Amino acid sequence: MRNKILLIFLFIFFVFCFFIFYKSINNTNSYKPNIKLGKILKNFDAIEFFSENEINSNEIFVDNKYYIINIWATWCAPCRKEHPKLIELSKKKSAKLIGINYKDNLKKAKKFIGEFGNPFSVILFDKKGILAIELGAYAIPETYIIDENKKILKKYLGALTNDNLKEINSILK
Amino acid sequence: MKKFFFYFFLLFLFNFSLAHSIENKNILKNKISKNIRCLICQGQSIYDSQSDFAVSIKLVIDKKINEGFNEDEIYNYLKDQYGQWILYDPGFNEKTLVLWILPILLFLVGGAIILKKIVIKKL
Numbered sequence: 001m002r003n004k005i006l007l008i009f010l011f012i013f014f015v016f017c018f019f020i021f022y023k024s025i026n027n028t029n030s031y032k033p034n035i036k037l038g039k040i041l042k043n044f045d046a047i048e049f050f051s052e053n054e055i056n057s058n059e060i061f062v063d064n065k066y067y068i069i070n071i072w073a074t075w076c077a078p079c080r081k082e083h084p085k086l087i088e089l090s091k092k093k094s095a096k097l098i099g100i101n102y103k104d105n106l107k108k109a110k111k112f113i114g115e116f117g118n119p120f121s122v123i124l125f126d127k128k129g130i131l132a133i134e135l136g137a138y139a140i141p142e143t144y145i146i147d148e149n150k151k152i153l154k155k156y157l158g159a160l161t162n163d164n165l166k167e168i169n170s171i172l173k
Numbered sequence: 174m175k176k177f178f179f180y181f182f183l184l185f186l187f188n189f190s191l192a193h194s195i196e197n198k199n200i201l202k203n204k205i206s207k208n209i210r211c212l213i214c215q216g217q218s219i220y221d222s223q224s225d226f227a228v229s230i231k232l233v234i235d236k237k238i239n240e241g242f243n244e245d246e247i248y249n250y251l252k253d254q255y256g257q258w259i260l261y262d263p264g265f266n267e268k269t270l271v272l273w274i275l276p277i278l279l280f281l282v283g284g285a286i287i288l289k290k291i292v293i294k295k296l
Contacts, residue, residue, distance in 0.1 A: 036254075036255075036256065103225060103229075128229065128232050129225060129228070129229030129232065130229060130232050130233055130236060132229065133226075133229045133230055133232075133233045133254070134233065134254075136254045136255060138212055138213055138226060139213055139225070139226060
């Protein structure tokens with residue numbers, strides 16, 4: 001009887017171990033961020049890109065149904081790749097595009113915008129990357145879709161794809 | 174001359190307390206940084222990493238310390254932004270229940286088995 005209990009206990013233990021290892025094998029080593037949606041964006045102060053004056057988020061989030069925040073930099077190759085998609089998104093009247101220029105050289109960034117076009121209604125200059133962290137960013141580029149109540153509806157990590165664009169268009173309808 | 178020494182002493186005291194407070198802040202900053210996981214690195218803490226993410230998080234920790242946040246408040250702030258995974262020392266909640274309970278459970282079961290064997294031997 002005792003041996004039977006021991007065998008059952010061992011069997012359960014091995015099944016448990018197998019389950020844990022099986023799950024671990026299927027997971028990759030690289031971390032996949034757990035994107036937190038539904039969070040309300042807190043008030044923040046930032047530096048406006050062109051005037052270099054301080055601006056409060058309350059002055060930015062006004063009158064629009066949706067806001068698209070895009071974190072970018074000139075030194076980031078995927079940001080350059082997604083720029084035409086942002087230009088396309090800027091044509092949507094239901095959304096206001098807000099750019100956050102992350103840890104960049106202001107002169108180079110201004111040149112970049114002059115050269116490739118400015119899809120953003122407002123650009124904020126995040127010299128030290130603090131604003132990006134306060135928004136919950138991991139790396140760049142990142143794009144957030146925010147509603148009129150400053151609620152984060154969607155986060156896209158990495159350069160926007162055509163599928164992302166389709167999804168954004170369906171949200172903005 | 175007395176006045177000069179008085180002001181010199183005050184300046185010395187002020188500098189000393191300033192240096193002491195900066196040192197305390199740095200100790201706290203380093204302690205927190207060592208307990209925060211660099212989410213885009215492989216097995217590194219924020220303290221060890223020089224990635225953009227880590228550098229920015231260190232700046233945010235610095236900012237929060239200057240704003241008067243204590244250690245727990247900073248952990249909670251970062252946990253709120255990035256989830257439980259950012260902390261190296263996971264708190265007790267429904268997701269970490271097994272992690273916390275299992276060692277105690279195994280210890281109790283093992284202890285009970287050993288105790289039982291000892292009691293049986295004595296009898």
